[in-house]
Amino acid sequence: MRNKKPPFEITNRMIDYIAEIAELLGKLNATAALSSNPTLRRNNRIRTIHGSLAIEQNTLSLEQVTAVLNGKHVLAPPKDIAEVKNAYEIYERLDELAPYSVDDLLTAHGIMTRGLVEESGVFRTRPVGVVDSEGHVLHFGTLPQYVPDLVMELLDWAKTSEVHMLIRSCVFHYELELIYPFADGNGRVGRLWHTLLLSQWNPAFAWLPVESIIHDRQQEYYAAINASNNAGESTLFIEFMLSAIKASLMDAISTSDEMSDGKMDKTTLRWNKIQEYLKTHDYIMNADVRELFGVSAATANRILVGFTAARKLARYHDSGHWVYKLVENNLYVRGETL
Secondary structure: OOOOOOOOOOOHHHHHHHHHHHHHHHHHHHHOHHHHOHHHHHHHHHHHHHHHHHHOOOOOOHHHHHHHHOOOOEOOOHHHHHHHHHHHHHHHOHHHOOOOOHHHHHHHHHHHOOOOOOOOOOOOOOOOEEEOOOOOEEEEOOOHHHHHHHHHHHHHHHHHOOOOHHHHHHHHHHHHHHHOOOOOOHHHHHHHHHHHHHHHHOHHHHHOOHHHHHHHOHHHHHHHHHHHHHHOOOHHHHHHHHHHHHHHHHHHHHHHHHOOHHHHHHHHHHHHHHHHHHOOOOOEOHHHHHHHHOOOHHHHHHHHHHHHHOOOEEEEEEOOEEEEEEOEOOEOOOOOEO
């Protein structure tokens, strides 16, 4: 039946999340950080791609993904590198996609999986069982002969429903995973389309790395899917995704604060201090940053990752530890890439 409502309930927790997300969006938009800072947008896009692919067992680190997209040579499985390039291409074309078009959905899948799977850009033609990392069958995908109609029905519902887009996009994400329309790449396309739907409601979502938060909470993500499967409706998954969206906005606001004029001076001071340290040392480690700035290990890691993403430092492995060196002449020195 066309436009049949997928099963879910709107809970008080969802309503609270929507109110909190709206407030956070107002704060983020007030800073104009995403609209005025192309570096921040690019960094967020890279985090999005790394997070979404890492969920699917792509082995590249955030630094390696950054290097690939900066045109550097990275020693990694060719499949993983191709996944990064494909994902970046389709996310960069996000504003060209019509969110309720089955043709665009297939086009997105074709780009995302180009050169990686046999059935790329088409619905699968064989039955599949969806398994977890240990090989346990979670559920069986829709029989292939019913997939096209069910996907079109889901797109029609998403287009015509009056449910708030924050909830509607979560429902679409879950139901697409349940149908499992493709031989491979369902999770990547589902998360891409979730972002696309949200960006139609508020353009800021095109640049928010929600996928990065999902990766950080990957076990919760799959637990929410499994719990919803067992319940026969997507309520628990919606609540989880709204919490992830809220966390992504909080992270974005924190990052934009750090890149404000006052904090930009702090970043410059930190970089100057790291440069001074590296004049007398071959490399710098997390422990060194903690001691230099009196910060936690997590904050030290964010500092190092930030300067690596900015191509000021290069990370490599030495005697079982990650160490960082200055980038010279825009090339990684003794690092993972050249």
